[in-house]
Amino acid sequence: MKIKRNIALSDSGFVFNPTTGDSFSTNPIGIEIIKLLKEGKNEDEVKKHLIKSYMTDEVTLEKDYYDFVNMLLKLQLAEGDEDKDEAKN
Amino acid sequence: MKKMQYERPVIQRLNTGIMNKFGTRTEYAPVTHIEGNAVKELIEKYGSPLFVISEKTIRNTYREANRSFNTRYPKVQFAWSYKTNYLSAVCNVFHQEGSWAEVVSGFEYEKAIRHGVPGNKIIFNGPDKTEAELRTAIENGSPIHIDHLDELYLIKELSGEMKKRPKVAIRVNMDTGIYPMWDRFGFNYENGQAWDAINKIMLSNTIDLIGLHCHIGTFMLAPSAYAVAASKLCDLAMGIKKKFNKNIHYLDLGGGFASKNTLKGSYLQGVDASPGFDQFAEAISTAILNAGFVEDELPLLLLETGRAMIDEAGYLLGTVISNKRLSDGRRATIMDFGVNILFTSFWYDHKISPAQEFSQYTEDAVLYGPLCMNIDVVREHVTLPPLKRDDQVVVHTVGAYNMTQWMQFIALRPAIVLIDCDDKVHQIRKRETVESIVKEEMMPDYLKSFKL
Numbered sequence: 001m002k003i004k005r006n007i008a009l010s011d012s013g014f015v016f017n018p019t020t021g022d023s024f025s026t027n028p029i030g031i032e033i034i035k036l037l038k039e040g041k042n043e044d045e046v047k048k049h050l051i052k053s054y055m056t057d058e059v060t061l062e063k064d065y066y067d068f069v070n071m072l073l074k075l076q077l078a079e080g081d082e083d084k085d086e087a088k089n
Numbered sequence: 090m091k092k093m094q095y096e097r098p099v100i101q102r103l104n105t106g107i108m109n110k111f112g113t114r115t116e117y118a119p120v121t122h123i124e125g126n127a128v129k130e131l132i133e134k135y136g137s138p139l140f141v142i143s144e145k146t147i148r149n150t151y152r153e154a155n156r157s158f159n160t161r162y163p164k165v166q167f168a169w170s171y172k173t174n175y176l177s178a179v180c181n182v183f184h185q186e187g188s189w190a191e192v193v194s195g196f197e198y199e200k201a202i203r204h205g206v207p208g209n210k211i212i213f214n215g216p217d218k219t220e221a222e223l224r225t226a227i228e229n230g231s232p233i234h235i236d237h238l239d240e241l242y243l244i245k246e247l248s249g250e251m252k253k254r255p256k257v258a259i260r261v262n263m264d265t266g267i268y269p270m271w272d273r274f275g276f277n278y279e280n281g282q283a284w285d286a287i288n289k290i291m292l293s294n295t296i297d298l299i300g301l302h303c304h305i306g307t308f309m310l311a312p313s314a315y316a317v318a319a320s321k322l323c324d325l326a327m328g329i330k331k332k333f334n335k336n337i338h339y340l341d342l343g344g345g346f347a348s349k350n351t352l353k354g355s356y357l358q359g360v361d362a363s364p365g366f367d368q369f370a371e372a373i374s375t376a377i378l379n380a381g382f383v384e385d386e387l388p389l390l391l392l393e394t395g396r397a398m399i400d401e402a403g404y405l406l407g408t409v410i411s412n413k414r415l416s417d418g419r420r421a422t423i424m425d426f427g428v429n430i431l432f433t434s435f436w437y438d439h440k441i442s443p444a445q446e447f448s449q450y451t452e453d454a455v456l457y458g459p460l461c462m463n464i465d466v467v468r469e470h471v472t473l474p475p476l477k478r479d480d481q482v483v484v485h486t487v488g489a490y491n492m493t494q495w496m497q498f499i500a501l502r503p504a505i506v507l508i509d510c511d512d513k514v515h516q517i518r519k520r521e522t523v524e525s526i527v528k529e530e531m532m533p534d535y536l537k538s539f540k541l
Contacts, residue, residue: 027450056095
């Protein structure tokens with residue numbers, strides 16, 4: 001899964017999609033996830049980083065991470081992995 | 090490196106330039122303590138969910154109402170509406186403050202007697218009074234508010250048989266400009282039914298008509314409707330004086346004053362929309378004082394307000410069971426309390442606060458109860474911080490009707506505690522057990538065993 005290239009993210013958590021004109025607000029951990037994904041980190045790398053930085057356990061993070069990235073997809077801020085999409089087809 | 094506090098990642102679309110239907114951000118300031126008692130500790134000790142009642146709030150509210158009416162009208166008496174909350178400890182707080190009892194069934198009547206309320210201070214309302222209950226009420230000299238003619242004829246019969254003069258009032262229904270008009274209780278003012286009943290009582294010579302009663306609706310937001318009701322009752326009382334030379338001892342304006350809850354679909358929050366006691370008192374007192382009674386014949390003003398007296402004194406503490414996403418992307422949070430114990434969530438958007446600190450980030454969510462039933466929705470839209478499993482919440486303004494209308498459906502009803510005026514906690518109802526339910530059941534012998 002990749003964050004769309006033209007998505008703008010501010011340090012205070014303001015997210016803007018210039019294609020649709022929609023704007024969003026996210027919390028600090030949401031900012032971190034979006035930044036890491038934008039940098040091209042994969043799922044495992046993002047999760048490993050978050051476990052190292054936050055007081056949480058793997059199960060909670062797993063659950064919340066999937067919920068969040070699914071929201072990014074639903075809100076059209078991210079797009080599915082092309083390889084995976086092709087595999088599905 | 091020291092790890093940071095974890096909070097679930099959230100993202101929310103910003104809607105600018107349109108009305109935000111989720112309201113302002115007053116709801117998610119955390120409420121960690123109720124009158125000095127930590128929510129966490131209360132739940133640890135008494136379980137979750139848990140009803141909490143503030144004695145201080147009850148007494149303050151009662152005194153505020155009493156002051157509003159007593160500063161405007163010389164003879165005022167409150168009667169505690171048992172159906173609103175008939176927990177014995179709650180009733181006794183009101184009785185200590187000076188309230189009589191207002192009951193609507195034999196069960197409630199029995200409770201009032203057990204609490205030690207003198208019979209002549211128990212107002213017996215309601216459409217269903219059995220012959221045995223009426224006998225007891227006549228014996229005890231309780232004011233009986235007659236709902237229909239069958240009851241009137243039965244009382245007449247009993248008065249002859251018991252050689253006692255029952256003390257009665259009639260319940261009058263009327264058009265006060267409020268929709269829906271409650272015309273199923275009592276006798277109608279406009280079409281002459283009320284006068285018909287009054288004539289029957291006055292001409293019987295065996296029954297004492299001591300009062301006139303009305304109860305025009307519930308969660309009333311218009312004090313002016315009470316002015317209309319009071320004027321119509323005064324008109325009847327003056328008519329009785331003129332026709333039969335009889336003074337009516339009291340006018341009972343019933344209850345129905347709105348609490349500070351927010352009705353579903355209301356544009357304003359309840360705290361802004363609901364009139365205060367002063368406004369109801371002004372409307373009612375002015376109407377009676379202007380009706381033309383001679384000063385020493387002014388009737389006693391009885392009030393049976395329940396909801397506005399107790400709603401703010403009740404809290405429900407609960408715990409998050411789970412979070413999930415609905416098919417349309419909305420957040421759904423499942424709580425351990427639902428419509429089974431929070432019956433009023435059918436018509437109110439109850440204020441709900443988290444019971445622990447969060448950052449300022451929030452999510453719009455649907456709040457569901459734990460029942461395996463689709464209608465178990467506590468809030469259709471609520472803005473709350475990212476709650477996770479085992480987080481706790483406080484539901485506000487739940488003191489009226491929930492602890493009497495709750496259902497024992499698939500789960501056991503929770504414990505109730507009272508926080509006294511010194512902030513000390515007293516348990517006033519135990520949490521139900523399976524035993525408390527099954528002890529009322531009986532098993533026929535032939536069903537006692539089976540093989541699977």
